[in-house]
Amino acid sequence: MDYWQRCNVADALLQVEALSKRFGGIVASDALSLSVAPGELHAVIGPNGAGKTTLISQLTGQLAPDFGKITFAGLDITALPTHRRSALGLARSFQITSLFLDMSALDNVSLAVQAHAGHSFRFWRDARNESELREPARAALVRVGLGERASAPAAELSHGEHRQLEIAMALAGRPRMLLLDEPMAGLGPEESARMVEMLRALKSEHAILLVEHDMEAVFALADRITVLVYGRVIASGAPETIRNHAEVRRAYLGEQEAADV
Amino acid sequence: MTAPLNLRSIFIAGVLTVLALLPVYAALTGNYFLLTLFTRIVILAMAATSLNLILGYGGMVSFGHAVYLGIGGYVVGILAKEGILSGFVQWPVAVAVSALIALGLGALSLRTRGVYFIMITLAFAQMFYYIAIGLDRYGGDDGLTIYKRSQFGDLVNLSSKTQFYYLCFAFLLGTIYLVWRLVNSRFGMVIRGSRSNDRRMHAIGFPTFRYKLICFVIAGTLCGLAGALLANHTDFISPAVMHWTRSGDLIVMVVLGGMGSLFGPLIGAVALLVLEETLPVLISAVAGLILPSAATQAGEYWQIVLGPLFLLVVLFARGGIDGLLAKVQRG
Ligand SMILES: Nc1ncnc2c1ncn2[C@@H]1O[C@H](COP(=O)(O)OP(=O)(O)O)[C@@H](O)[C@H]1O
Numbered sequence A: 001m002d003y004w005q006r007c008n009v010a011d012a013l014l015q016v017e018a019l020s021k022r023f024g025g026i027v028a029s030d031a032l033s034l035s036v037a038p039g040e041l042h043a044v045i046g047p048n049g050a051g052k053t054t055l056i057s058q059l060t061g062q063l064a065p066d067f068g069k070i071t072f073a074g075l076d077i078t079a080l081p082t083h084r085r086s087a088l089g090l091a092r093s094f095q096i097t098s099l100f101l102d103m104s105a106l107d108n109v110s111l112a113v114q115a116h117a118g119h120s121f122r123f124w125r126d127a128r129n130e131s132e133l134r135e136p137a138r139a140a141l142v143r144v145g146l147g148e149r150a151s152a153p154a155a156e157l158s159h160g161e162h163r164q165l166e167i168a169m170a171l172a173g174r175p176r177m178l179l180l181d182e183p184m185a186g187l188g189p190e191e192s193a194r195m196v197e198m199l200r201a202l203k204s205e206h207a208i209l210l211v212e213h214d215m216e217a218v219f220a221l222a223d224r225i226t227v228l229v230y231g232r233v234i235a236s237g238a239p240e241t242i243r244n245h246a247e248v249r250r251a252y253l254g255e256q257e258a259a260d261v
Numbered sequence B: 001m002t003a004p005l006n007l008r009s010i011f012i013a014g015v016l017t018v019l020a021l022l023p024v025y026a027a028l029t030g031n032y033f034l035l036t037l038f039t040r041i042v043i044l045a046m047a048a049t050s051l052n053l054i055l056g057y058g059g060m061v062s063f064g065h066a067v068y069l070g071i072g073g074y075v076v077g078i079l080a081k082e083g084i085l086s087g088f089v090q091w092p093v094a095v096a097v098s099a100l101i102a103l104g105l106g107a108l109s110l111r112t113r114g115v116y117f118i119m120i121t122l123a124f125a126q127m128f129y130y131i132a133i134g135l136d137r138y139g140g141d142d143g144l145t146i147y148k149r150s151q152f153g154d155l156v157n158l159s160s161k162t163q164f165y166y167l168c169f170a171f172l173l174g175t176i177y178l179v180w181r182l183v184n185s186r187f188g189m190v191i192r193g194s195r196s197n198d199r200r201m202h203a204i205g206f207p208t209f210r211y212k213l214i215c216f217v218i219a220g221t222l223c224g225l226a227g228a229l230l231a232n233h234t235d236f237i238s239p240a241v242m243h244w245t246r247s248g249d250l251i252v253m254v255v256l257g258g259m260g261s262l263f264g265p266l267i268g269a270v271a272l273l274v275l276e277e278t279l280p281v282l283i284s285a286v287a288g289l290i291l292p293s294a295a296t297q298a299g300e301y302w303q304i305v306l307g308p309l310f311l312l313v314v315l316f317a318r319g320g321i322d323g324l325l326a327k328v329q330r331g
């Protein structure tokens, strides 16, 4: 191991080593290794079905890897249940929005705050009047630009607002690291631009693993990019390196699209 | 929060006032039939309110909730038969046994969801139904007569119709207040969140199983207490109390009144049981006008009218009667 590699391992907030996962005949993660440093935005790109969502689900513990090791903040979390990982500061947003649709935006985020405020075997006090829950929740909504929509039922928010709410919920527990699964999917150009600005602001305070199809956003935000194809890392490095990587151009970006970027 | 003076709260205040004044009416007229009927309604409303905690707020469709009516009732009945008449012993034991059984049933059934949960709670309830039938010493199939109601010394006399009614009414109000506190607490937010999106609850860090289990135990315990009241009311306990159709009745009360609405189960219990009393009379009266010879017979078919009525509520008033009131009010 050379100096830089050692340095990298020691400093990494998240370290994934030789992660492997199969669904029957499909290889979703193929000896996948990557790391994310504190304060880094690491983008993972790859065609549909490359195993990006599967990677995130293994990081959060919703799926168990067949093989491999996940280290977060120096702890081996490979076998930890989801709620323990989340307590350690690993937060996820879902590719398909998964909200509490019958509750208000503020209630959604308050629940996420509550998840990090110790056990919830508190049976008497009105949770909607606890400033300990409501204030951080309001702050998270403001950070994602939903401050005005706090009392709207989640079901009545637009698609773009759902994506924002997703991220506010991920922020609620003051996570050390955000795992974002295609936060820009289905957004219009204007909404996307706003999301890019928001992520840029978040980046200074949280390490981020960003799965995203919007290449413009990825190249604008990422410190490092990893390219997955069939669950395997085919390239990893600085945006410039990836832009010029021959195999990436062939396998994923496609010559045409690569020329546009 | 200031309660707005609206149709819905006026309606509920009206129902509560009528319930509170019922013994006065009985005393003035000397007619105790209504008081007896409403004692039963109030007790079953308490059971339905406890079911609403898991069904309406927690999304746990238990099809065996009446089992706790039976447990609470049998504890009172068995202890009475064995010569232990003190309510200070009977009722705490009823509560403790209900809680323990709810803990066991919940631990097993909450590992499943959807239709499986419905089926497993139903199966457990039927299991207790058959166990009760097998209790030869305590009447088996025929049930057990309770010759003396629970004794509370000078504190309260359960044999006094008025005192017993007010005791049941106080328990109902206490249950509603407890549910209100619970569902708005942190604990309640977890329960509601888990009904809304259980997967997401896990993802944000809630091990929901233990919260749902505690909720299940609280609901079972409250219903067990209602069971102790019911046995005192009827002076009798039999396996029939636990039959799955009784659990179905409780679900009907909750759905009819409004799932996840605080006073819904009370409204539902009043509506269902009053219909049960009046429909047969109404139907035979109507039938009597058309075909006098079929009048009494027609009265037996009241369920044929009640069924579609219930279906209409489910189809057109999603939130039950309480939801309907809220809708009317919004215009
Ligand atoms: N639960 C599952 N069961 C079976 N196959 C799955 C499951 N989840 C994902 N896959 C398969 O694994 C591969 C990777 O999927 P996914 O991680 O969702 O890809 P991506 O997010 O990169 O589009 C796909 O071929 C997909 O069909």
Ligand SMILES: [Mg+2]
Binding pocket: A052, A053, A054, A095
């Ligand atoms: Mg995906």
